[in-house]
Amino acid sequence: MDTTGILRRLVAFDTTSRRSNLDLVHWAADYLEHAGARVRLTSDVSGEKANILATIGRDEPGGIVLSGHTDVVPVDDQDWASDPFVLASRDGRLHGRGAVDMKGFVAACLAAVPGWRARELRRPIHLALSYDEEIGCLGVPLLITDMLAHGPLPALAIIGEPTQMQIGLSHRGFYGYRSVFHGRAAHSSDPRLGASAIEPAAAFIAVLAALGGGDGGTTINIGRIEGGSAINIIPERCEVVWEFRPPDEAAAHAVLAVVEGLATGLAAGVGVETVSLANVPPLSCVPDDPAVAVARGLGGLWPPIAMPFGTEAGFFQQAGIPALVCGPGSIAQAHQPNEWIALAELDAADRFLARVGDWAAEEL
Known part of the structure; x- marks a missing residue:
């Protein structure tokens, strides 16, 4: 044949x-x-x-x-x-x-x-x-x-x-992740009683976006963000699906080191779990x-x-x-x-x- x-x-x-x-x-x-x-x-x-x-x-x-x-x-x-x-x-x-x-x-x-x-x-x-x-x-x-x-x-x-x-x-490589931020729900009239999951997620996205570059360097894409349930509730969960494409393994490690640092520097009452979705070197x-x-x-x-x-x-x-x-x-x-x-x-x-x-x- x-x-x-x-x-x-x-x-x-x-x-x-x-x-x-x-x-x-x-x-x-x-x-x-x-x-x-x-x-x-x-x-x-x-x-x-x-x-x-x-x-x-x-x-x-x-x-x-x-x-x-x-x-x-x-x-x-x-x-x-x-x-x-x-x-x-x-x-x-x-x-x-x-x-x-x-x-x-x-x-x-x-x-x-x-x-x-x-x-x-x-x-x-x-x-x-x-x-x-x-x-x-x-x-x-x-x-x-x-x-x-x-x-x-x-x-x-x-x-x-x-x-x-x-x-x-x-x-370039292709690395995809899902980062889920966990906070504490509360009535929005008194934010001190809660801990927003969306605010640290937004800060996380801003840092990620700044890591991306052109001319053959690492690229970053925020593919999806979802969080919160109502305008008057402090959001207790926010999910960010994101990926980056580094030119080499050294660049990949640099991005992941920044992400690890962000995860350890969150405000009290907020946590984050990040899981890998794709890992192509x-x-x-x-x-x-x-x-x-x-x-x-x-x-x-x-x-x-x-x-x-x-x-x-x-x-x-x-x-x-x-x-x-x-x-x-x-x-x-x-x-x-x-x-x-x-x-x-x-x-x-x-x-x-x-x-x-x-x-x-x-x-x-």
């Missing part, structure tokens, strides 16, 4: 993050096993979501990981010209939810497996497909932990998010990393780019696996109605992945 045919099958699975991805997982796992890959599945606690790790070639260190995600964003309230879960071809473009983000890359990888399997590979090729990337890369930490527990360390990971096949070396890969030379040899385009969006690459980097981003299609089409990927981009991915087989078969 060619890349377009596989993409047609993948798009037909509605793997919106709020739904199970198991129908796609079972289809892909069956395809991979019949093609001769060794397949491992890891599941979330509900059993409704699963990762796939498929290996082609020897169980040796120094292989390559090709990483993608199986989930897609919703189509709710979007005006599509055709059924978003039926791949449609128009003017050299393939339209469908997930076509570019990122079932196109996944389809190209699956289509390449029989060719890889037919070769005498001296380095393994690992295909890593994770769940719930779109809501915080929830599946990939489990996948990486399982991969390292049951096999040798790969030499590099390439995440196939859409970069039009340019090599992406850096992106930044990516920072230097141009002279050996992984970059491999990606360029495979056909990744130069010069490199810094990406405005996050990926699972930082998780691989934290695990000691050099990582970068390089995949077909443009991020400009992602999450949009009538999402599409150009056939020419899929052709470029097919050529790139054929060279992955060449690299894995080279004499060591």
